[in-house]
Amino acid sequence: MPEHFEVIIIGAGAAGLMCAATAAKRGKKVIVLDHANKMAKKVLMSGGGRCNFTNLSIEADNFISNNPHFCKSALKRYTQWDFIALVEKYHIDYYEKTQGQLFCRESSKLIRDLLSQECQSNGAQIRLKCEILSVETVLSSSQTDTFKAIETIKSESAKDLNLTAKNQIGSSNQNTTFKLTTSLGAFTCESLVIATGGLSIPTMGATDFGYQIAQQFGHQVLPTRAGLTPLTFKGRLLNAFKEMAGNALQVQVSCGQQTFNEAILFTHKGLSGPAILQISNYWQPGQAISINLLPHVDIATWITQLKESRPDIQLKTALASHFSQAVASFFASEVGFQGKLKQLTPQHIENIVQTLSDWTIYPEGVEGYRVAEVTLGGVDTQQISSKTFESALQSGLYFIGEVLDVTGHLGGYNFQWAWASGHAAGNYV
């Protein structure tokens, strides 16, 4: 006999655990199934081990989706303040690192423990190392009766009655039972929640399971790509970046209409750091990115004054007042001026301003899912209720968290989406 639950959630990550705790709090009989050997692995590794669990300022503009309004309702109904209250209830010490980003002072394990405790104290079960082999719908007895009724009606060719029976099918669909075949036996449920996340970091258990289930039930899955990932370069720039590896700069990075004021980091593969991760969500192959290396400096005034006060220094020495020696030498060569400041012409000064305020470079690619923090694209939200997260195509089926086509900026937004969508579905299943 299959084990029966009112709610089965596949995926013991941030969204799945929040959903489980919320549904169990309502008295639902809930189980979470996950193929991994530990729950909430991404919570554990997040924020460099300190979990950037939310942000003080959460707006729809912080999320990328083909359907930009979709995220608004859930984010309004479970806010950053709700999650902060939960963190405080568990006496977890936290701090604002930068730009509203809230991190645990001690360890992200405390957020994992909070989620685990919320599930446990409300009676939600969690079963790990559980491979899901198949998901199917089975007819409940009321549906079987309805189908029998249709057969009778069809044989009587009663058009108007046939219509009534069809309507009954629509309503009996409310009682769909899902049957899951798994490595730990068979399970059945009335509500099935898919919380299996995106494709980033496959070594942490990421799979395309959620997309497969979505397609099985007729949902569209929008093209996926790695997000919040370092950018790679080749040739001359890559060699230069290797020389400067480890140096970080506070800059302004732009791509198309998007601009981020954060740090970049030179690495042996190209560019990383928060500003680069942010812009990687918007960058498309072949596009340029533009970097203002001194966003808070009036470069023309600064270099003109320096030409007066220190005419005999070289440009790379002047640049070293803002950058390390290695970075200063590189940008002096990017400007293409190797002489002393007293030799600078107005054209040279214009070149310096142009290079330092709008350094335009063409990435070769992104580092990809191996290191990406998130997956862009996913289950199309057009066929999902923004209120309940239930499928419009299959009643009783829900999608939450990163598996959906909703991706947050860097800064705690992705967890806030997991909490909000998990909470919304948990209140409805």
Ligand code: FAD
């Ligand atoms: P996940 O947390 O990915 O959970 C999905 C679960 O489903 C996993 O437990 C997985 O094992 C399970 N699963 C997958 N496939 C199957 C299957 N076939 N069968 C059974 N189970 C399956 N966001 C922030 O807001 N702040 C941060 O500080 C932050 N840091 C991050 C650092 C890193 C290195 C990474 C990779 C991500 C980070 N993120 C951060 C993003 C954040 O972790 C995710 O957006 C969030 O975890 C998504 O939650 P989720 O529950 O939808 O999916």
